[in-house]
Amino acid sequence: MPHYLVRKLNHWVCLSADDKQILKELARDVTWFRSNQDAINEGITPRYVSAVLEGWACCYKQLNDGRRHIIAYSIPGDFCNTSIIFSNDINYSVRAMTPVRIARIDRQGIRCAMERSPVIAHAFWLDILATAAIQREWTANIGLRTARERIAHLICEIVIRMQAVGLTDQDSYTLPLTQEDLGETVGLSTVHVNRTLQDLRASGLIEWKRRHLNILNFQNLSEVAHFDDSYLYHSYNNLDIN
Amino acid sequence: MPHYLVRKLNHWVCLSADDKQILKELARDVTWFRSNQDAINEGITPRYVSAVLEGWACCYKQLNDGRRHIIAYSIPGDFCNTSIIFSNDINYSVRAMTPVRIARIDRQGIRCAMERSPVIAHAFWLDILATAAIQREWTANIGLRTARERIAHLICEIVIRMQAVGLTDQDSYTLPLTQEDLGETVGLSTVHVNRTLQDLRASGLIEWKRRHLNILNFQNLSEVAHFDDSYLYHSYNNLDIN
């Protein structure tokens, strides 16, 4: 099985063999979480950075009256809490959406690696910036798009992100969400998500059965979504150039 | 007039006199933008990092059909585009909401300062993490709260942020937004923002006249908003400790 963490970071920069080795050694401490289990809970500050190696996790916030909102997905190669590298605080929880294999990386180790290898440092920077760009897009997605557009947009985003780590087959991929999860992600009720999905299916844009999502017409779907993938790409800014 | 950039960063770490001097020198290149003028436009990649010294700016995204969403406010001391330090890409625009004084900081200069002073490096880290935490909160705010709660939450957040740079008078501050801006921020129509504000006023929670917002009962307002300010604070993670 490929090392998705290395693959993901290698997507931002060009890692040397040494860099890859360093990263693999950093990610030795691996744990399984079963579906629906909390990997990180808002109450307890972790001392390590978690990265998903296999399966899906989500970051979510919960109000004291029970309402919940999913603020991010962590797919293979994604970090769940990079902020821990430089801060002691975390203000969301992380939950396994499938059985998930997570590497727990010593934050001191990451800082050392960043000091020793400028390329690794840059990879972490770009990864953090990419996460922030996605978060901004999600804010706007919920804030200004209709139900149909929101869901279409999310589906488009994920296909690109899954492609980046080689987890797609053409325009189809495993989307291990319930419709309730999807609702908590895009700010819609489960019932309305269901109807909107039927609408997208009836328009011949997608198929989605048994966790398997297939985009029938990416071009049309991204037009429906007003999807512009540029926020998912980050060009390397050569440190020597101003 | 205080140097809000220094004041803001000093909120995260303890800057030495030298550090402060370095930052002031970095921020020499100052420009005014008039109200409603774009300081950064999505199309053109800036080569410098912009920081607001005076006035308000907002970061926004716009769809090709004209729909607009404000994804962040930049108040005095805030950076508008820290991502430029390490990446060439930006996928949103920045617009002055009032006449605004912006320092344009050479990104190479920032990287040098971060290398020379670990404290400055840490300040930038924490600032970026803080911005990301706010963005996550905004995503959840729009996604799971009602109109009343959303607006209340935003008002609570801003009072804390304004306090951090000393721009409040008790629980009141200058909020230089139109109701249309507010709608584009929390994902509501102008008309509904208006009615919701009247509701908050009628409940004795706030006053808002002529750009001047006054929170009459912060305790109650934050309960209405389900506001928990912890996402706005970031404790220094001592680099020597694991």
Next chain:
DNA sequence: CGCATCCTTGATTTCATTCAAGGATTGTGG
């Protein structure tokens, strides 16, 4: 095979948008 979870559907209600227009405030130029 049976239970639990998830998906689907219909009916109803609620929240928010849209449309339209009048009033207040602010800013500008004469």
Next chain:
DNA sequence: CCACAATCCTTGAATGAAATCAAGGATGCG
């Protein structure tokens, strides 16, 4: 300093989108 325009705020009425309520059906898991 006043007049006028532009922007912004406010209100009412009608429409529409999404939530809620309720229940049946499918799917998958033990």
